[in-house]
Amino acid sequence: MLAPMSRLVWVTGASSGIGAAVAAAYADTGATVLASARRDAPLRALAAAHPSVVPLPLDVTDQAAVDVAVADVLKRYGGVDVLVLNAGLGQRAKAVYTDLAVDRQLMEVNYFAPVAMTKKLLPSMLARGRGHVVVVSSVVGKFGSPGRTAYSASKHALHGFYDGLRAEVYPDGLRVTLVCPGYVRTEFSLTALHGDGSAHGVMDPGQEKGLAPEEVAQAILRGVREERNEVLVGGVELAAVHAKRFVPGLFERLLRGRGT
Numbered sequence: 001m002l003a004p005m006s007r008l009v010w011v012t013g014a015s016s017g018i019g020a021a022v023a024a025a026y027a028d029t030g031a032t033v034l035a036s037a038r039r040d041a042p043l044r045a046l047a048a049a050h051p052s053v054v055p056l057p058l059d060v061t062d063q064a065a066v067d068v069a070v071a072d073v074l075k076r077y078g079g080v081d082v083l084v085l086n087a088g089l090g091q092r093a094k095a096v097y098t099d100l101a102v103d104r105q106l107m108e109v110n111y112f113a114p115v116a117m118t119k120k121l122l123p124s125m126l127a128r129g130r131g132h133v134v135v136v137s138s139v140v141g142k143f144g145s146p147g148r149t150a151y152s153a154s155k156h157a158l159h160g161f162y163d164g165l166r167a168e169v170y171p172d173g174l175r176v177t178l179v180c181p182g183y184v185r186t187e188f189s190l191t192a193l194h195g196d197g198s199a200h201g202v203m204d205p206g207q208e209k210g211l212a213p214e215e216v217a218q219a220i221l222r223g224v225r226e227e228r229n230e231v232l233v234g235g236v237e238l239a240a241v242h243a244k245r246f247v248p249g250l251f252e253r254l255l256r257g258r259g260t
């Protein structure tokens, strides 16, 4: 296992919610934490509260900006020990009302952006023979959810890619952890997209009653320490993952007619 003090951790989506909590939790271990998101002010506030946090504003869907950021990070720090790919965007609309452009936008943010960052950093991780990639998926990466078709698809895609990658890089000393949260009390439902691409703008009851992001952050740090393949973290909604697996017919019937 890597010595905590020597770690460089890079967290995307660190301006709020789970990402901000993960960045703070790693900073508390003594790691240097690069905190990325589009909004600069919350990143600076995080750095003010945690001196080992370094704000690195970045739109993860801007490939040119990602290329420059990765090159700079590698030049300055030599490599990334833990890469937490957490930036994400939700959906609140049935498929029939969701413009294809919104499906594509969700795939860009939730799937292609983490894959692109992983591919940029993978050669340096392989050369060093170490590195842990953490990808924040969702419980709906494990089952398709009505009202969240594009979102569920983007999270399912992560499992296909990162399960395969985990097996590829295991012999090289690299580790891959997929995190599947249930409801977490964050801004996530506020920014989730309606079918026309507008923001939902409402704190959903599920989110409001969800786990504190700090609890999720601790589960993520533990999952990395224990080199877990997958971390499921949440409340009773995690039962849906087991229901899909063990009583799929019943689960299917319970979902019918649901969705925003």
Ligand code: NJP
Residues within 6 Å of the ligand: 012, 013, 014, 015, 016, 017, 018, 019, 036, 037, 038, 039, 040, 058, 059, 060, 061, 086, 087, 088, 089, 090, 109, 136, 137, 138, 139, 140, 180, 181, 182, 183, 184, 185, 186, 187, 188, 189, 191, 207, 210
């Ligand atoms: O939500 P929120 P969470 N480039 O809205 C960033 C998953 N999850 O913490 O760019 C760069 O507070 C955005 O920053 P900004 C979910 O799918 C959650 O809950 O400044 N960053 C912000 O920091 C997601 O993968 C729940 O607007 C971009 C962050 O993403 C992860 O948890 C349940 C960006 C979103 O933080 C964190 O979400 C579940 C871009 N283009 C899975 N676009 C839940 N909360 O209940 C967005 O199953 N961001």
